[in-house]
Amino acid sequence: MGAVGPYALPFRREAMEAGWQPDPAREAPGPKYAATLAAAYMNQRKLSIFGGTNEIQKNIISKMIVGL
Amino acid sequence: MNFEFSDEQQQLQDTVDRYLTDRYSFEKFRAINASPSGWDKAAWAGLAELGVLALNVPVAQGGLGFGPLETLSVMGACGRSLLLEPFLSSAVIATALLRAFADDAAAAELLARMAAGDAIAVLAHYEPDSRYETQWVRTRAQKSGDSYRLDGHKAVVLHAGAADSLLISARTSGEPSDAKGISLFRVPRDAKGLVLDQYPTIDGRRAADIYLEGVQIPESSRLGVEGGALPAIDAALDIGLGALCAEAVGVMQALVDATVAYVQSRQQFGTAIGRFQALQHRIADMLIHLEQARSMSYLAALRCSDQNVSERRRALSAAKAVVGQSCRFVAQQAVQLHGGMGMTDELIVSHWFKRLTAAELMFGDSDTHLQRYAALTRS
Numbered sequence: 001m002g003a004v005g006p007y008a009l010p011f012r013r014e015a016m017e018a019g020w021q022p023d024p025a026r027e028a029p030g031p032k033y034a035a036t037l038a039a040a041y042m043n044q045r046k047l048s049i050f051g052g053t054n055e056i057q058k059n060i061i062s063k064m065i066v067g068l
Numbered sequence: 069m070n071f072e073f074s075d076e077q078q079q080l081q082d083t084v085d086r087y088l089t090d091r092y093s094f095e096k097f098r099a100i101n102a103s104p105s106g107w108d109k110a111a112w113a114g115l116a117e118l119g120v121l122a123l124n125v126p127v128a129q130g131g132l133g134f135g136p137l138e139t140l141s142v143m144g145a146c147g148r149s150l151l152l153e154p155f156l157s158s159a160v161i162a163t164a165l166l167r168a169f170a171d172d173a174a175a176a177e178l179l180a181r182m183a184a185g186d187a188i189a190v191l192a193h194y195e196p197d198s199r200y201e202t203q204w205v206r207t208r209a210q211k212s213g214d215s216y217r218l219d220g221h222k223a224v225v226l227h228a229g230a231a232d233s234l235l236i237s238a239r240t241s242g243e244p245s246d247a248k249g250i251s252l253f254r255v256p257r258d259a260k261g262l263v264l265d266q267y268p269t270i271d272g273r274r275a276a277d278i279y280l281e282g283v284q285i286p287e288s289s290r291l292g293v294e295g296g297a298l299p300a301i302d303a304a305l306d307i308g309l310g311a312l313c314a315e316a317v318g319v320m321q322a323l324v325d326a327t328v329a330y331v332q333s334r335q336q337f338g339t340a341i342g343r344f345q346a347l348q349h350r351i352a353d354m355l356i357h358l359e360q361a362r363s364m365s366y367l368a369a370l371r372c373s374d375q376n377v378s379e380r381r382r383a384l385s386a387a388k389a390v391v392g393q394s395c396r397f398v399a400q401q402a403v404q405l406h407g408g409m410g411m412t413d414e415l416i417v418s419h420w421f422k423r424l425t426a427a428e429l430m431f432g433d434s435d436t437h438l439q440r441y442a443a444l445t446r447s
Contacts, residue, residue, distance in 0.1 A: 026221075
């Protein structure tokens with residue numbers, strides 16, 4: 001998101017669909033790959049939560065592996 | 069240093085705080101967000117009635133003649149309530165910009181209407197390849213006779229669709245990266261040849277890319293001298309940056325409060341999760357980030373209208389770098405500590421997260437401002 005800067009801000013629902021193409025009649029509002037970056041960033045918040053949060057995993061590591 | 073609001077500033081803060089708490093609930097936010105226009109005329113009229121839209125308008129144009137400190141005192145509540153209306157764009161940035169041209173009769177008249185809530189103006193300045201460089205302007209204004217013809221493309225203009233008037237920068241001479249040669253024009257949003265490609269932003273506001281395709285405007289629409297508009301545009305954007313820092317602090321405070329309440333009530337392993345030291349430390353870190361950001365937002369408010377440009381920009385870059393880093397930390401940790409709930413659309417936490425993510429990217433991200441701070445410190 002930092003790389004595309006201001007163009008991380010637009011949220012175009014239609015851009016989330018596979019095969020989406022920007023309007024060819026005009027200079028596109030930002031690079032095509034920018035359209036889905038913010039949504040991906042928000043969705044990736046789940047990685048440190050689901051299937052046992054990072055905190056739970058650390059509890060397991062400290063108990064089962066380190067033996068504290 | 070002792071930083072305290074005056075009685076007047078405190079009163080202003082309390083008034084706006086109460087108004088938004090009573091009249092701009094999360095449910096209201098969701099309803100406005102789901103509406104086609106993405107903003108609410110009644111809420112805007114309510115803000116006008118409180119006098120908040122007149123805050124930055126000079127007394128001569130029927131305003132209150134206040135400045136950044138009073139703006140700071142209301143921005144926190146705007147952030148916490150996730151205000152979707154164009155307060156920052158119109159009542160702060162465009163107002164600050166028009167103030168510089170208040171000797172122009174049309175600009176003065178527009179200011180008076182903005183103070184009363186009868187008109188909305190928005191600055192359209194950044195372009196697709198300018199990133200956060202304000203002197204990069206490729207849009208051209210060509211003069212013929214007593215009119216100008218505008219051609220170009222303005223990027224991600226917040227609240228463009230809500231505006232009656234657009235304040236559009238265009239180059240009347242020089243190369244795209246020259247600081248000189250940039251002029252400012254007042255253009256009606258429904259001008260012929262002006263095309264708006266509107267979309268919501270990630271935090272639920274509305275923005276647009278603006279295509280100027282041979283827009284004809286009279287010479288009298290130019291604000292100030294030809295080619296000399298950049299210093300006024302920079303000054304207005306810097307005032308906006310100061311206000312954005314204060315808004316972000318309001319959101320961060322709300323997120324810290326919500327997270328503290330959540331870890332005290334959420335039960336796991338037979339106790340409230342707030343009893344676990346790992347989470348207590350995390351919350352302490354969130355609070356430290358919040359307080360650092362708050363201090364820097366005060367610095368930004370105190371310096372954002374400084375006439376000494378390099379001092380002003382140094383302070384603002386320092387502030388935005390710290391506030392931006394805090395935005396990211398506080399937002400990410402708030403979601404993490406709320407667990408899966410923090411990602412849901414039904415909980416306001418995810419919307420605060422999105423507002424902070426947008427705030428970090430506006431007017432330059434943390435990396436940009438760290439670089440600027442370094443460059444200004446070396447020189």
